[in-house]
Structure formats: structure tokens, C-alpha cells
Amino acid sequence: MKKQAKAVILLSGGMDSCVTLALAHQNEHKLYALHLNYGQLTEKRELKSFKEICKHYNIPSSQRLIIDVSHFKQIGSNALTDKSIPLNKSGKIDTKVPTSYVPFRNAHILSIAVSWAEVIKASKIYIGAVQEDSSGYPDCTAYFLRLFQRAANAGTKPETKLTIAAPLLHLSKTEIVQEGIKLKAPLHLTYSCYESNEVPCQKCDSCVLRAKGFKNAKVKDPILSN
Amino acid sequence: MKKQAKAVILLSGGMDSCVTLALAHQNEHKLYALHLNYGQLTEKRELKSFKEICKHYNIPSSQRLIIDVSHFKQIGSNALTDKSIPLNKSGKIDTKVPTSYVPFRNAHILSIAVSWAEVIKASKIYIGAVQEDSSGYPDCTAYFLRLFQRAANAGTKPETKLTIAAPLLHLSKTEIVQEGIKLKAPLHLTYSCYESNEVPCQKCDSCVLRAKGFKNAKVKDPILSN
Numbered sequence: 097m098k099k100q101a102k103a104v105i106l107l108s109g110g111m112d113s114c115v116t117l118a119l120a121h122q123n124e125h126k127l128y129a130l131h132l133n134y135g136q137l138t139e140k141r142e143l144k145s146f147k148e149i150c151k152h153y154n155i156p157s158s159q160r161l162i163i164d165v166s167h168f169k170q171i172g173s174n175a176l177t178d179k180s181i182p183l184n185k186s187g188k189i190d191t192k193v194p195t196s197y198v199p200f201r202n203a204h205i206l207s208i209a210v211s212w213a214e215v216i217k218a219s220k221i222y223i224g225a226v227q228e229d230s231s232g233y234p235d236c237t238a239y240f241l242r243l244f245q246r247a248a249n250a251g252t253k254p255e256t257k258l259t260i261a262a263p264l265l266h267l268s269k270t271e272i273v274q275e276g277i278k279l280k281a282p283l284h285l286t287y288s289c290y291e292s293n294e295v296p297c298q299k300c301d302s303c304v305l306r307a308k309g310f311k312n313a314k315v316k317d318p319i320l321s322n
Numbered sequence: 323m324k325k326q327a328k329a330v331i332l333l334s335g336g337m338d339s340c341v342t343l344a345l346a347h348q349n350e351h352k353l354y355a356l357h358l359n360y361g362q363l364t365e366k367r368e369l370k371s372f373k374e375i376c377k378h379y380n381i382p383s384s385q386r387l388i389i390d391v392s393h394f395k396q397i398g399s400n401a402l403t404d405k406s407i408p409l410n411k412s413g414k415i416d417t418k419v420p421t422s423y424v425p426f427r428n429a430h431i432l433s434i435a436v437s438w439a440e441v442i443k444a445s446k447i448y449i450g451a452v453q454e455d456s457s458g459y460p461d462c463t464a465y466f467l468r469l470f471q472r473a474a475n476a477g478t479k480p481e482t483k484l485t486i487a488a489p490l491l492h493l494s495k496t497e498i499v500q501e502g503i504k505l506k507a508p509l510h511l512t513y514s515c516y517e518s519n520e521v522p523c524q525k526c527d528s529c530v531l532r533a534k535g536f537k538n539a540k541v542k543d544p545i546l547s548n
Binding site for chain 1: 387389390391392393394396397424425426427428429430433434436437438440441460461463465466469470472473474476477478479480
């Protein structure tokens with residue numbers, strides 16, 4: 097039997113990371129799922145989705161890593177962890193860098209993924225970053241990810257060779273929904289809302305983008321009742 | 323009065339970071355000191371040095387940030403946080419990547435510095451990384467730092483422009499001691515040992531390099547009695 101290449105997958109529990117995991121699964125990687133709690137308003141709900149998605153793909157505990165990152169809250173200045181900063185809830189996507197932007201968040205997340213990848217000798221890191229049709233985060237661009245990959249290979253042991261894959265980067269939300277359905281990804285287990293731990297608010301940027309994706313794909317979102 | 327440019331200084335409490343702070347002070351920056359607890363064996367002792375050095379330079383609490391990073395311990399595989407992995411205590415510096423290497427540590431530390439710098443609108447980050455005459459960490463090279471700086475500017479807001487300065491990078495330990503004395507840096511407040519919270523073990527790589535620096539500079543290390 098061919099030895100499976102190990103891959104670290106950043107799995108927030110949202111739709112994008114779930115479809116990314118489904119793609120890594122299709123590529124026959126040995127899957128290592130990484131989840132971050134960083135004091136986001138929906139921390140508990142996202143963790144629940146993470147666990148259920150891991151279970152769906154038979155990822156054992158030894159291949160899961162849940163990290164508590166308290167410092168996003170300490171550094172502050174974003175609406176996902178600081179209740180005093182309002183989230184955009186106009187129902188329309190802002191074209192500027194939004195208040196939900198956590199300064200340089202993906203660099204922190206990717207640094208953790210790189211460290212873990214180096215320890216377990218994984219060769220690939222999957223991240224569900226979306227550049228097109230997204231919220232305009234500067235750390236979700238192909239340019240940033242390419243530079244970070246170069247920094248990662250420069251800053252680790254000579255024998256560590258890592259590729260950072262962002263297979264959804266240029267897909268629209270509609271295409272992500274379609275890809276998820278094609279791959280039989282468990283979209284019913286995912287959660288995307290920034291605001292509420294109970295039911296999706298359907299007003300925040302993340303809910304609005306998700307709804308648009310399902311609508312254009314002419315598919316009902318399985319997490320919404322009615 | 324000319325407005326001072328803000329700078330974030332990574333201040334572990336060791337000699338290198340103290341001399342780096344002294345240089346930033348000389349450059350008339352408004353100083354923001356960042357310290358990380360990451361479960362290292364000498365966590366408490368280093369924090370004490372951090373506080374005393376901040377006090378020496380009149381850096382108020384509002385310009386200090388102490389971050390607890392628990393995940394280096396969770397990811398494991400290094401001798402600074404994992405007692406089951408032996409530190410090199412031969413008294414000689416190994417030429418390979420040593421067991422004290424925390425996988426990709428500087429990327430984590432710099433990511434935190436970049437996020438904080440973006441929030442407070444600092445334009446410069448000072449890190450006391452030393453490439454020459456050091457312990458052979460891959461994330462302490464000019465090449466890595468240059469690539470990380472590019473990634474940092476790509477992954478933050480368009481208006482954020484950051485320079486990562488590593489003024490000690492090509493200095494020997496001897497030159498660092500000499501620079502510290504020239505700048506009147508409070509070397510007596512610093513602590514460099516990897517192993518012991520009480521008195522420097524004088525056997526670990528960090529103690530050995532420090533001792534060599536003072537010896538060659540023909541200066542007595544103020545933290546050693548007798």
C-alpha cells in the first residue's frame with residue numbers, strides 16, 4: 097500500500113474549511129485537522145462543527161489539534177472578538193477592509209500549522225481562504241499566501257518542504273457550494289455565522305455570503321430550517 | 323516637538339533583546355515592549371527581566387504587552403518546553419539544528435508583533451535575532467526575516483507599512499556585549515539561561531554563548547557572582 101502523504105487542514109468548522117477538507121480527503125492525504133479557538137463570538141459553535149466534521153471523516157483524536165489562542169483578544173481591534181466594535185450587519189458586503197478583520201490572523205493560524213506540520217512531517221497545509229467574492233481580508237490573497245509559503249520554507253529545518261494549498265482561493269461561494277455537494281462534503285455539519293451561537297443571524301457578512309452561494313447554486317442550505 | 327515613530331520591540335529579557343531595545347531607544351522611537359510566555363522552562367525568570375528592563379527605560383504599562391502562548395507546548399518537539407527532550411549541555415555549541423529549536427518560533431512571535439504593530443500604528447518591529455555565532459536556528463536568518471517582512475506587508479491593511487529590524491543579526495556575542503556597554507543597556511537585569519530559574523546553569527547553549535561574549539569582550543558578566 098502506498099504511504100499516504102500527511103496534510104494539515106485548517107478546519108474552522110465553516111463551509112469553506114469543510115469543502116477544503118473534502119478536497120484533501122479526495123487527494124488521499126492522511127488528514128491532520130487543526131482548529132483554533134481565539135475568543136471569537138461563536139467559538140463554541142465552531143468547535144462543535146469541527147468535531148462533527150472530524151468524526152464524519154474518521155479523523156482520530158491523535159490527528160486532531162485544538163489550540164487556544166488568547167492573544168487576538170488581547171491585541172484587540174476587531175469585531176469578531178471585541179463586542180464593543182460593531183460587525184457589519186447591513187446585509188451588504190463592504191468593499192473596504194471590514195471590522196471583522198482580525199489583524200494578520202492568517203499568519204498566526206498558518207504559523208501554528210507550519211509548526212505542527214514540521215513536527216509530524218507533513219508536506220502540505222490546506223487553508224480554506226477565499227479571495228474572490230469574499231470579505232476583502234488582506235491575508236486571504238494568493239500574493240500573501242505565496243510569500244508566507246516562502247517564509248515558511250526559509251524559517252524551518254532544511255529537510256522541511258511545505259506547500260500551502262488554498263484550493264478555494266479563486267472560487268465564488270456558489271462554486272464552493274457546488275464543489276461541496278460534488279464531493280459529498282457534510283455541509284449540514286458546518287457553521288458560518290460570526291454573530292450567534294444558536295442559529296445563523298443571516299445578517300453578518302459570513303451569513304450573507306453563504307446565503308448568496310446557496311441561492312445561486314439553487315440548493316437549499318441544510319443548516320437552515322424551513 | 324517631533325512626533326516619535328512607534329516601534330514594537332520583542333523583549334524576552336535576554337541580553338540580545340535588551341541590547342536591541344537599547345538601540346531602538348537610541349533611535350528615539352516610542353517604545354512598545356512585547357513579551358511572550360510560551361511554557362519555556364525559565365518563563366518566570368524571563369518575565370522578571372522583562373519587567374525590570376521596561377522599568378529601566380520608563381516604558382509604561384500601556385506600552386507593554388505580555389502574551390501567553392500555550393501552543394508551543396501542545397505542538398511539542400522541543401527541549402525548551404518539553405522536559406523529556408534533553409537540552410545540549412555539553413558546553414559546546416552544536417552545528418546542527420539543536421533540540422532547543424522551537425519549530426518556526428519566530429514566525430509566531432513576529433505574527434503577534436505585526437498584529438500589535440498594525441493596531442497601534444507602529445512602523446517598525448525590532449527583533450534581537452542573531453544569525454552569526456548563534457545556535458543555528460533556521461528562523462534566525464536574514465533570508466527568513468526578509469521574506470517574513472514581505473509577507474507581513476502583503477497580509478496587512480494597505481496603509482500598514484512595516485519594517486522588521488534585526489540590528490544584531492550579524493554581530494558576534496562579543497560585539498553584542500560591547501554594543502550593550504556602549505549604549506548603557508542594563509545588562510545586569512537580563513537573563514539568558516534556558517534551564518534554570520534560579521542561577522544561570524552555565525552549561526546550556528545560551529549560557530555558553532553569553533559567557534564567550536563576555537570573556538572575549540574582557541568584561542565581567544554582571545549577573546554572575548564572583
